[in-house]
Amino acid sequence: MPGISPAQRSVVTDTTVLCIDPGHRWVGTQLPIQAQSSLFVAEWERSASPEDLAQVAQTCEVAGFDYVGVCDHIAIPERAAPAMGTHWMDPIATLSWLAAKTKRIHLLTHVYVLPYRHARVAAKQLSAVDHLSGGRLVAGIGAGHLAEEFDLLNLDFSSRGRVMDERLPELVLALENEFVAGFGASPRPTQQPRPPVWIAGSSAPAIRRAVDVGDGWLPQGPATPRLVESLKDRLARAQRPVDGFAIGHIAPPIHLGAADVDLGKYTITGSATQVADRLLSAMPADVNQIQIRVMANSLDEYCAQLSWAGAELLPLLR
Template identity: 35%
Template sequence: MRIGITSPVVVQLPGSASAWEADAGIDELGRIARAADRLGFHHLTCSEHVAVPLDIARERGGTYWDPLATLGHLAALTSRIRLVTQVLVLGYHHPLQIAKRYGTLDRISRGRVTLGLGVGTLAEEFDLLGAEFADRGARADDALRALRASLSRRVPEYRGEHYSFGDFVVEPYAVQEHLPLWIGGRTPRSLRRAVSLGDGWVPFGLAPDRLREMLAAADVPDGFEVVLAPGRPLDPAGAPEETLTTLARLRDAGATLLSASVAARSADHYCEQLEALHTLASGL
């Protein structure tokens, strides 16, 4: 099981974000990204919301850095770590917009992009952006097929129910011949979507027994990624045994990859915690 980092600062959920993140910016995030890159962690993340209604922001938070701008900056500071949108909402974008923007990022980063993609749940945001909410699942499936036909192609062609295009040049495009697509969700349908149209699944809020049950019932192909997250930040320096227990539990639940956050008092302390996590994980 490899370990990536759920980036701090860029998403600040009430009750989960550490106090230091409120006043942190790109310098602190860059310092953490360089440390994670140097230590060999698998990935960094950045999620997407354009605008969150005030009443919902009290529960979900209102701080969501733009993933394209953020990951583009982090690409310039790092050399090995992968850059993951966890998640980009498919319904907010035409597939060729995603192919162009993140294909450019893939070229800038020399092939380090993974697209984490989701159907979306915030109806108010869909309405604000003029996106269709009621049939978002079917549109997402069509968008995924269109993306797979378009990424890494200068002249992509696709004919689907909701998206249809051809005879257009998309330049630059992704340098990875098969750019990984991870699908977010927590339902059997999201897992089926991930298995049939993606390369990995990013579930949330599911108990380990339920995860094992769902994965056992699915025809999961070789090389398919199951990306899990601990329920709370890890404390590898302060509670190493508890951290090891958590890592083992997620591995045994079926994780091939972990998206972890760590408890920290500052950006410098965060980097120290990454050092401790790296040491612990190497012996797992």
């Protein structure tokens, strides 16, 4: 099976770059509009301004969320636009903007599509975000999933797995070292030896890459018991501890309290206790990073939901 060679693996630090303390569970969220399905996007989100997005991130920070995330798409093909929409913020530019508007909350690329960029370009961009934010970047890295988007960039969609295997060690090496192959790049990341790298995807190769190179794993959706057991088995065979390794889960959308309008059949509603019970019962116990998304029909309601979640829901999820 193609993969990351022992020589490539040797560039990675011997220990996991810890981001989540053992025994603790992170709770984060995506920015508004950052959803793979238009089912989970309210109309107000499509016209959210930069200041609106900053207000959301600041509300998350005050509410006690661990991170806010931004996805990565260049352009959406017409056949997928009805389901996905075409409004996707650039992750590097957006997280840099949010870095200037916040002080403590972590900033997650969820996810940065590495096959779209040279590994050194990726390292430069990610290092800059970590530097500008004072060491708050978490680099979520994925292979991409839209074939037409690869075609648009004159890239081979079928080769993206091989490209990931080649570029991930190069990326980590460049994040950890100022000089690589005779070339130096700074400013360096604030976090040392580098920002945490979480590998995204629910396929077997994605889980393999997470164990071989990453400090954590971001599933494409909910974390199932089968996927988590596969991850833990690979960690054990690689003699890597589970403690501190980020094991992610994407929860269904939620709305605390009664909703005035229909929020869709997938949205979990109720009190904080009711919502927490449903979320926790639907994910494996080993999950230590859960991403939630609130549903609301205005910016004010959205921020109110985040504040409510911070006060009552997050303590139950942790």
